[in-house]
Amino acid sequence: MSTADTDLDKACHQPGADSMPAQQESHQSDDGIHQELLIDGASCGSCVAKIESALKRVPGVASAEMNFAQRSVSVFGGADASELIKAIEDAGYSAKVSTAESADDALAEKEAADLTYYRRLMREMTMALLLGVPLMIYSIVGGEMTVTTNTERVVWLLVGVLTLAVMVFSGKHFYIGAWQSLKNHSANMDTLIALGTGTAWLYSMVVVLVPYLLPEMARHVYFEATAMIIGLINLGLALELKARGRTSEAIKRLIGLQPKMARVIRDDKELDVAIDEVVLNDVVRVRPGEKIPVDGEVVEGHSAIDESMLTGEPMPVEKSEGDEVVAGTINKSGSVLFKATRVGKDTALAQIINMVKRAQNSKPPIGRLADVISAYFVPVVMITAVVSALVWLNFGPEPTVAFAIVSATTVLIIACPCALGLATPMSVMVGIGKAAEAGVLIRNGEALQTASKITAMVLDKTGTITLGAPKVTDILVADGQDENTVLQLAATLEAGSEHPLAMAIVESAKERGLDAGKASNFNAITGHGVQADVQGKTLLFGNEKLMQKHGVELGGFVAKAQALAAEAKTPMYFAVDNQLATIIAVADPIKDDSIAAIKRLQSNGIRVIMLTGDNRDTAKAVADKVGVKEFFAEVQPDDKSKKVQALQMEGEVVGMTGDGINDAPALAIADVGFAIGTGTDVAIESADITLMRGSLHGLADAIAISKATLSNIKQNLFGAFIYNAAGVPLAAGVLYPFFGVLLSPVIAGAAMAFSSLTVVTNANRLRLFKAKEH
Amino acid sequence: MLFVNLAGVALIVLIVWWFWLYKPQEKVVSENDTVVTVESGTYTPSRLQVAAGRPITLAFLRRDPSPCSEVLLIPGLEISETLPLNKRKSIKLPALPAGEYEFHCQMQMYQGKITVS
Numbered sequence: 001m002s003t004a005d006t007d008l009d010k011a012c013h014q015p016g017a018d019s020m021p022a023q024q025e026s027h028q029s030d031d032g033i034h035q036e037l038l039i040d041g042a043s044c045g046s047c048v049a050k051i052e053s054a055l056k057r058v059p060g061v062a063s064a065e066m067n068f069a070q071r072s073v074s075v076f077g078g079a080d081a082s083e084l085i086k087a088i089e090d091a092g093y094s095a096k097v098s099t100a101e102s103a104d105d106a107l108a109e110k111e112a113a114d115l116t117y118y119r120r121l122m123r124e125m126t127m128a129l130l131l132g133v134p135l136m137i138y139s140i141v142g143g144e145m146t147v148t149t150n151t152e153r154v155v156w157l158l159v160g161v162l163t164l165a166v167m168v169f170s171g172k173h174f175y176i177g178a179w180q181s182l183k184n185h186s187a188n189m190d191t192l193i194a195l196g197t198g199t200a201w202l203y204s205m206v207v208v209l210v211p212y213l214l215p216e217m218a219r220h221v222y223f224e225a226t227a228m229i230i231g232l233i234n235l236g237l238a239l240e241l242k243a244r245g246r247t248s249e250a251i252k253r254l255i256g257l258q259p260k261m262a263r264v265i266r267d268d269k270e271l272d273v274a275i276d277e278v279v280l281n282d283v284v285r286v287r288p289g290e291k292i293p294v295d296g297e298v299v300e301g302h303s304a305i306d307e308s309m310l311t312g313e314p315m316p317v318e319k320s321e322g323d324e325v326v327a328g329t330i331n332k333s334g335s336v337l338f339k340a341t342r343v344g345k346d347t348a349l350a351q352i353i354n355m356v357k358r359a360q361n362s363k364p365p366i367g368r369l370a371d372v373i374s375a376y377f378v379p380v381v382m383i384t385a386v387v388s389a390l391v392w393l394n395f396g397p398e399p400t401v402a403f404a405i406v407s408a409t410t411v412l413i414i415a416c417p418c419a420l421g422l423a424t425p426m427s428v429m430v431g432i433g434k435a436a437e438a439g440v441l442i443r444n445g446e447a448l449q450t451a452s453k454i455t456a457m458v459l460d461k462t463g464t465i466t467l468g469a470p471k472v473t474d475i476l477v478a479d480g481q482d483e484n485t486v487l488q489l490a491a492t493l494e495a496g497s498e499h500p501l502a503m504a505i506v507e508s509a510k511e512r513g514l515d516a517g518k519a520s521n522f523n524a525i526t527g528h529g530v531q532a533d534v535q536g537k538t539l540l541f542g543n544e545k546l547m548q549k550h551g552v553e554l555g556g557f558v559a560k561a562q563a564l565a566a567e568a569k570t571p572m573y574f575a576v577d578n579q580l581a582t583i584i585a586v587a588d589p590i591k592d593d594s595i596a597a598i599k600r601l602q603s604n605g606i607r608v609i610m611l612t613g614d615n616r617d618t619a620k621a622v623a624d625k626v627g628v629k630e631f632f633a634e635v636q637p638d639d640k641s642k643k644v645q646a647l648q649m650e651g652e653v654v655g656m657t658g659d660g661i662n663d664a665p666a667l668a669i670a671d672v673g674f675a676i677g678t679g680t681d682v683a684i685e686s687a688d689i690t691l692m693r694g695s696l697h698g699l700a701d702a703i704a705i706s707k708a709t710l711s712n713i714k715q716n717l718f719g720a721f722i723y724n725a726a727g728v729p730l731a732a733g734v735l736y737p738f739f740g741v742l743l744s745p746v747i748a749g750a751a752m753a754f755s756s757l758t759v760v761t762n763a764n765r766l767r768l769f770k771a772k773e774h
Numbered sequence: 775m776l777f778v779n780l781a782g783v784a785l786i787v788l789i790v791w792w793f794w795l796y797k798p799q800e801k802v803v804s805e806n807d808t809v810v811t812v813e814s815g816t817y818t819p820s821r822l823q824v825a826a827g828r829p830i831t832l833a834f835l836r837r838d839p840s841p842c843s844e845v846l847l848i849p850g851l852e853i854s855e856t857l858p859l860n861k862r863k864s865i866k867l868p869a870l871p872a873g874e875y876e877f878h879c880q881m882q883m884y885q886g887k888i889t890v891s
């Protein structure tokens with residue numbers, strides 16, 4: 001029976017023994033909401049049917065399917081989690097909503113495990129060096145490391161036994177790992193270390209026990225090499241572990257945003273509950289200064305919420321009834337009640353953490369060559385060691401055996417597959433984490449790599465360069481008219497319309513606290529505007545043609561309207577009883593920092609192109625204003641992808657930036673698709689890179705971080721390749737015929753141990769990266 | 775010396791055969807109960823055989839504290855998961871067409887293969 005079988009059997013007979021975290025995959029499907037619960041107390045297969053049927057009896061449950069091995073049950077339907085838990089409890093078991101393992105707990109466990117492992121490595125390193133260092137010093141100061149007399153044999157035998165003790169205490173993980181790998185027909189770093197140190201020790205023991213088998217010159221012992229190599233490599237691993245911990249600081253910060261407790265209101269009572277006990281539709285209270293525990297919709301209260309930790313946007317966002325709040329953000333001012341709409345692994349924060357973790361583990365194409373080499377590396381090094389030994393035995397000077405052993409051992413020890421294997425993932429880990437800190441979510445390593453090569457950036461106008469929400473920009477009143485009065489009348493007239501421009505006017509009146517009245521005889525005149533009666537007055541709102549049709553005198557306002565149009569605004573005339581009252585101009589304002597961000601892209605040598613469905617005049621006005629020289633107007637959504645393709649045909653590496661919905665085809669076809677998130681409402685799966693805040697600076701930041709990361713990967717790969725390409729021949733003794741130099745296995749051990757550390761440390765340099773100030 | 779040289783060549787042949795040419799037996803995975811243990815630098819079992827067109831869940835149990843064993847990658851399926859220490863982690867595989875899917879750690883030192891047939 002395999003270990004795995006044993007584990008499963010044990011789990012089957014121990015109620016609740018297996019509390020393996022199941023992935024909570026709560027999502028909408030044809031059958032309604034999918035919820036996953038963890039079951040405790042199910043000890044045998046027959047429990048499955050009992051639990052499933054109990055759940056199926058709960059109103060709203062479409063289906064329930066239990067995974068006995070995982071002690072989890074998937075439930076589809078519209079039932080509340082609390083009802084499901086009650087049904088399971090009534091059936092004689094206990095259950096809780098699976099939030100998988102909270103990221104916080106997982107992190108704490110990982111850190112505890114890493115600390116234990118670090119201490120073990122340091123302990124093992126100390127023991128090995130306690131023997132290795134004195135021996136090393138002895139050999140350096142001229143002590144004989146040879147066996148010529150019986151006394152020396154006894155002393156070295158004692159040392160050999162002590163070295164064996166070090167190998168068992170400090171190096172057993174290398175030998176067990178090597179043996180397990182060998183049985184598995186695979187080879188890894190352990191194989192090389194075990195073979196290298198094992199060869200040195202065995203040879204030395206042969207010298208000690210049966211010296212007469214070897215020529216006198218070859219009776220040299222290498223116990224110090226064995227002990228030193230084990231000590232140094234353990235030290236290297238311990239330091240690497242510490243350095244690795246720093247590479248995941250970004251994800252730690254994200255995980256740290258998640259509060260542990262929430263205050264929910266159940267049965268009119270406020271209860272403090274653990275975060276994983278909050279279920280959908282719970283009403284949650286958040287007081288000023290507290291973090292939002294789960295995603296939800298405000299049902300009572302008003303507050304400013306600081307979302308900067310997720311979006312990078314420094315200004316708090318006002319939230320009131322009906323607005324969404326997001327887990328991990330901070331309630332700055334008022335007390336709010338909100339209804340939980342996404343809990344556990346479904347919150348935006350949990351998804352972001354999940355996505356960043358996945359992306360950090362993915363590899364850009366640049367790492368593929370290293371992967372191919374890694375797959376063949378160890379056996380090739382083993383063969384090199386054998387060839388090296390044969391060459392020394394056949395052509396080397398006396399003592400050939402000793403030279404052969406030293407060269408083979410050194411080749412095995414100096415080769416470092418780890419440096420090669422770590423080169424790419426460590427940089428990706430830090431780079432993607434760094435990007436997440438700046439509100440840039442990079443989906444995978446490939447997107448990271450391609451983003452560093454972008455030569456052309458296509459920007460959608462509405463919602464990308466502009467805010468995407470038309471607003472009243474100008475109100476030019478005629479003599480004798482009051483601005484607020486005419487705006488209130490205009491809002492009354494437009495209140496019944498759903499046209500975006502009309503909505504902008506109603507919104508503008510609302511912002512000024514002006515209530516829209518009631519209009520009668522409302523008449524929409526296609527292509528011209530609207531007409532209605534309000535408080536006995538006839539109101540007209542529309543374009544120049546509408547005014548001319550009703551004989552409204554426009555005078556100098558025509559020129560003013562033209563000037564507004566040239567500024568990418570849409571001017572509309574408003575007349576009361578056939579007298580011009582005002583011109584109201586509506587425009588989709590350009591985001592505050594679009595101009596600076598576009599300039600930043602252009603100064604990095606990136607060709608910026610704007611696409612819009614708007615008319616040419618408006619497009620030109622916007623393009624001129626933001627400094628974009630190339631633009632395409634009146635582009636239908638379907639044609640956007642053709643424009644991207646055309647640029648690709650010109651040889652450009654194209655980034656496409658859009659809102660992630662209408663621009664989906666163009667985002668998909670571009671080399672890198674950037675989705676602009678509005679606040680935290682991010683479609684993180686829809687694009688290669690998601691900018692969690694609306695600012696276009698995110699584009700320049702993403703490209704800068706990608707370039708820095710790729711450059712870091714290249715440094716690491718170059719270093720690792722050069723290290724191995726130079727180190728292995730050096731260890732084999734290529735310099736010996738010319739300079740009489742042969743590398744010591746101890747030096748090789750030190751070099752090997754610190755080569756990985758160098759790679760991780762270089763990757764950590766990326767943490768200091770700062771996108772150019774803007 | 776001839777004997778030594780022949781032994782050396784034999785050793786090289788053995789390395790090539792053992793690590794590259796030998797086809798180890800695959801463990802047939804038919805139910806959602808297979809646990810792959812990650813320990814001492816290896817996955818056990820490291821070679822799995824699953825039926826084509828059927829989704830299956832594998833559990834990975836990491837007992838190796840080395841950070842190298844922490845990440846499991848199945849590049850062909852775009853799966854990358856962090857394995858907690860001493861806890862099982864379920865990996866759901868979708869229904870797959872026939873083919874070979876390698877899985878390994880970040881540095882490719884721990885290696886395994888899923889054969890779908």
